[in-house]
Amino acid sequence: MTVSPEPTSSTDDRHRDGADRVVAAADVTFGYAAAPVIEDVSFDVGCGEYVGIVGPNGSGKSTLLRLVLGLHEPDAGKCRLLGHPSLAFAERERVGYVAQDVTENTKRMPITVAEAVLMGRFPHAGFGRVTESDRDRVREALHTVGIEQLADRKITALSGGQRQRAYIARALAGEAELLVLDEPTVGVDAESVDAFFELLDGLNDDGMTILLVEHDIGAVIEHAARVICLNREVYFDGPPAAFAESDALSRAYGTTLGVGAGPEVDGS
Amino acid sequence: MTALGDAVRAPYDLLAWLIGLWSDALAAAGDALGIGMLDYVFMHHAFLVGALIAVMAPLIGTFLVHRQLALIGDALAHTAFAGVAVGLFVNSVLGTGISPYITAVVVAMLAALAIELISEVTDAYNDVSMAIVLSTGFALGAVLISLNTGGLAVGINQYLFGNLATVSRENAALLVVLFLVVSLVVTATYKQLLYVTFDETAARVAGINVAWYNRLLTTLTAMVVVGAMQIMGVILVAAMLVVPVAAAAQVARGFREALLASVVLAQIAVLLGITLSYRYETTAGGTIVLVAVGVYIGMVIAGRLQSRRSVVGDTAVTGRIEADAEESPGD
Structure with a gap:
């Protein structure tokens, strides 16, 4: 009878398998062979976690999100999403996705807030008919994010912060268990950014798993429960307090350190 | 057989x-x-065909315009012209009786795939591939016509400029079939098309095969373009895909609302346009488009007045919600 394995190796085995994790990446490499964007990256996210990914511009943060979401195929390694291989993941309604404000692309598109949020219901029932209960979900979701008064507004008439709330509502309407956000606060004014992060905190308190890519390191340290610092490879993976004290940031950012860092990060 | x-x-x-x-x-x-x-029976056919086009074109056009693919109609119209030339050429050389409509549909669909392929393979902007296909289509049409002048040029003219009198019962029947196909496909895939149009990445995350729906949209466009070609003339077909849609976007808040408004406005343009073109013996395509542009200008003005009136209300609601958002953390 052997003794049960060391805790670390047991954790590693689970990482490799990733079956019980919401998100799992194992030894993932992606990009041109000579200059990979992502190299040998492993991390996972458990149920109910709030993980923030930070890193300099071009560090592969968004690419990593796309890999775990199954939008790209890794050159090496494996990504899993909610227990399934990301590329074969079919239960799409379980994942909510919020990117940078997409208004640039849809500046003139007439679409109401309610119509945009209703899209969260589309993957349910294989894109069948929208029912009254779908519309109820939309109303609830808009209420949760606090913009139910704007349901019939044209979405382009909203402020950046309100619009991002609408996209969160789209994920909530779809009953997502995992919220993936790719730099959601770009172009949103400072006050609305604070309110936006408080909304995420509230959702996380209610059990939502959050994977956030964010350029504002200060906000990640303040709100996320775990920080991953990425620049092609993982420089740090742990609690925000330890991250703030480590030299991972200066190593990952090189000489560009300090430009976007919040007051909590000294960089020393 | x-x-x-x-x-x-x-x-x-x-x-x-x-x-x-x-x-x-x-x-x-x-x-x-x-x-x-x-x-006149030809007028009955013209009104029928016009009304059908005025549903199909804005239906497809709404998705195209808001994907910033307004020019695709133009590109496909010019390749459909080449398709007509191919059909007439083959008929005159081989003595066959293939409808130029059929060759136009085939060539326009091939062109639709070519547009996709060129931007995928060469990594070019979408409008570059559209411009290339447009030029190729028109050049091919011109060369085929020049190979066999005489009978061909007369035949081509009606496809280029449209002619109310050429809508036969067979043409009308073809349009009805096309109308049924386009309406059914758009109804069945409305949600996916809307999602892809609004937010392509989120649509992919939601499990939608974006490339497939892009292809579907261009194929439907090719079909509508060929359908509209004979009454509108290839040069003006693109206008029906774009102008009523642009007009509707001026006044509509929601997507469904915009879709319905664009169909209503297109109906007005087509029915009024056909009537005027009969009355003043002007070309149908040109008249319809001029009426559509008139409607568009009217909608621009209406939209301006509408937004001026709602500015005051907007600020009030926005301010209240911003205040709510600030208070809520303390709750």
């Missing part, structure tokens, strides 16, 4: 009968109301 012929014959007979009914109804209405232009 006979079995196939019979299989096609029965539905066609039904369609022809229905179109005959439509014709009789319009003739009766014309008699009752004393509208002279409704005495």
Whole structure:
């Protein structure tokens, strides 16, 4: 009878398998062979976690999100999403996705807030008919994010912060268990950014798993429960307090350190 | 062969009968109301075909315009022109009787795939591939016509500029079929098309095969373009895909609302345009487009007035919500 394995190796085995994790990446490499964007990256996210990914511009943060979401195929390694291989993941309604404000692309598109949020219901029932209960979900979701008064507004008439709330509502309407956000606060004014992060905190308190890519390191340290610092490879993976004290940031950012860092990060 | 012929014959007979009914109804209405232009069967066909186009074109056009693919109609119209030239050329050389419509549909669909392929393979902007396909289509059409001048040029003219008088019962039947196909496909795939149009990445995350729906949209566009070609003329077909949609976007808040508004505005443009073109003996395509542009200008003005009126209300609501958002953390 052997003794049960060391805790670390047991954790590693689970990482490799990733079956019980919401998100799992194992030894993932992606990009041109000579200059990979992502190299040998492993991390996972458990149920109910709030993980923030930070890193300099071009560090592969968004690419990593796309890999775990199954939008790209890794050159090496494996990504899993909610227990399934990301590329074969079919239960799409379980994942909510919020990117940078997409208004640039849809500046003139007439679409109401309610119509945009209703899209969260589309993957349910294989894109069948929208029912009254779908519309109820939309109303609830808009209420949760606090913009139910704007349901019939044209979405382009909203402020950046309100619009991002609408996209969160789209994920909530779809009953997502995992919220993936790719730099959601770009172009949103400072006050609305604070309110936006408080909304995420509230959702996380209610059990939502959050994977956030964010350029504002200060906000990640303040709100996320775990920080991953990425620049092609993982420089740090742990609690925000330890991250703030480590030299991972200066190593990952090189000489560009300090430009976007919040007051909590000294960089020393 | 006979079995196939019979299989096609029965539905066609039904369609022809229905179109005959439509014709009789319009003739009766014309008699009752004393509208002279409704005495002619070709006008009945023109109104039918025009009304069908005025549903299909804005239906597809709404998705195209808001994907910033407004020019694709133009590109496909020019390749459909090449398709017509191919059909007429083949017929005159080989003595066959292939409808130029069929060759136009085939060539336009190939062009639609070519547009996708060029931007995928060469990593070019979408409008570059559209411009290349547009030029190629027009050049091919021009060369084929020059190879066989005389009979061909006369035939081509009606496809280039449109002609109300050329809408035969067969043409009308083809348009009805096209209308049914386009309406059914758009109804069945409305949600996916909307999601892809609004937010392509989120649509992919939601499990939608974006490339497939892009292809579907361009194929439907090719079909609508060919359908509209004979009444509108290839050069002006793109306008029907774009102008009513742009007009509707000026006043509509929601997508469904915009879709309905664009269809209503297109109906107004087509019916009024056909009437005016009959009355003043002007070209149908040009008249319809000018009316559509007039409608567009009207909607721009209406939209301005509407937004000026709602600015005050907007600020009030936005301010209240911003205040709510600030208070809520303390709750």
